[in-house]
Amino acid sequence: MQGVPPNRRPVNMVFQHLALFPMMSVGENVGYGLARRGVARAEITRRVGDMLERVSLPGAQHKRIDQLSGGQKQRIAIARSLVLEPTLLLLDEPLGALDLKLREHMKIELKQLQAAFGTTFVYITHDQSEALVMSDHVAVMQHGRFEQVGTPQELYYAPQTPFVAGFVGANNRVTGRADSVLGHLVSLTGPGGLQVQARAMGAVRAGDAVEAFVRPEVVTLARDPAALVGPARYRASVESLLFDGANSAVLLREQASRTEFRVALPQTGQFADLTVGETVHFCFDPERAVCFAVAAATAG
């Protein structure tokens, strides 16, 4: 494809604000590309009709663009591109301009449309939840370079770079120096003498400057320290409660090192009565925390 101008490649694009032509009817919008290819009028009418049926808007040919809802507009924008049967459909943040409720709804609708058509969608977004929910493969980019390409699960559970670990999902970051490396487990000392163990990602040697990441949902909370099993147990006081239904979390300050931790609250309702200032205990499984050597990060 090198040397072929972008508008001549078998790739079509859905624009950020959809860029439907307001001066044309829905049918003319969908048929525009076909008409430009010189397809016969009757054939255009047939294929536009088929396409509108496939995006569940049969008979919408004569509607004006401003008569459509946000979701319908998006389906027309996709239909307008897919009617040309591209090998690839590029979507440039098509949900960016929508409000949250509609965005949630459109996310699912887009995923279903993609599954129904089977065309490869390349979907550009700043919204992580969109990327994770909708994709088979996600590429995380920073400064125009790929940080990591993989399934959403790989990105989330096995980030290859500190940027991906910090960027995808919420994470607690602890910087420090590696004291010892035992197999794939690194023991490090963070600010204020905080001792943390985590799984090494890439090469980590004792003495390296390292960053460790601990996901909020990996941490186990308890009021009674005896209830916790793990190599390291921490005492912390509750700094603030971040109630958000199923995504509720609590900000803790580890008492010895004054390090802040964000910890997800379990769904059992066990900690529903937690108050600010209360002392709690927590621990986490080192296998589920990751650790990177900092030097490798700056070189990458």
Add this chain to the structure above:
Amino acid sequence: MAPVEGSEGKRQATLLFALLLAPALLWLLLLIVLPHVELAILSLRVRTGPGEYAPSLAQYGTFIEEPLYWHTFVRTAAMSLLSTALTLLIAFPIAWTIAKIARGRTQSMLFVLCLIPFWVSETVRALGWMILLRESGVLPGLLVKLGITPAPVEMLYNDATILIGLVYTSMLFMVVPLVSALESLDDSLVEAAYDLGGNGFSILRQIVIPHAAPGIVAGCIVVFMLTLGNYLTPTLLGGKSSQWFTEQIYTQFITRFNWEQGAAFGFLLLLLSTAIVWLGLKLSGQRFGDVMQRT
């Protein structure tokens, strides 16, 4: 000031609105409506003796019977239409450049360049063209020097010169509404059209022109009316052969002192411009209100 409650506030707002509107209404009534009523009365009477008048359609009869008058009338309309079309053709690429291609300083610079000719009066601008184009002027002299013509050619006093002058005079009034119409065109529409296989011409025809239509029609109406009612430029650049209808009106009022005939001509010109603007709106499918918001 404390907020005024309920109906009291509404009454004040209405009063304020009426006061703000009053100057415009007065202006409209005193300078447009009243003179036209007077003109209508003038045009519908005939002088039967010293200080004696009778109602009559004779003035309009003269217009139809005398070929010179209605030839001039038709010629003025046709030349105005042609001049409007030429202005549109020349102004469109300029407006596109200002609205879509130029950025920042260049953009304002280009706008100023369109505006600068309007700092001098129309008379001076027309005289400028005369200096350039008359037989002993700059351009004929240059042509002789370059050996293109053996002797200086008179470039004034023909239709082409009148058109040049008219287009030049009305350019700004076309560029401004076009720029505002084109600026509101979302660039991603053009990109999307290219993405779907459109080429320059089809995008211009199917996307840019339909989007800019209100601006195009607004510019055309303003330019057409200005051209039709122009007196100075056709007279100076066209000389005796210009045959512009406003000259006929001038002659009747000033030279012949035949106010009745002049008033009838004035009314005919008003009818003509109204009819052509109405026709233009019908043909382009635009509504007058929408179009006027663009000017």
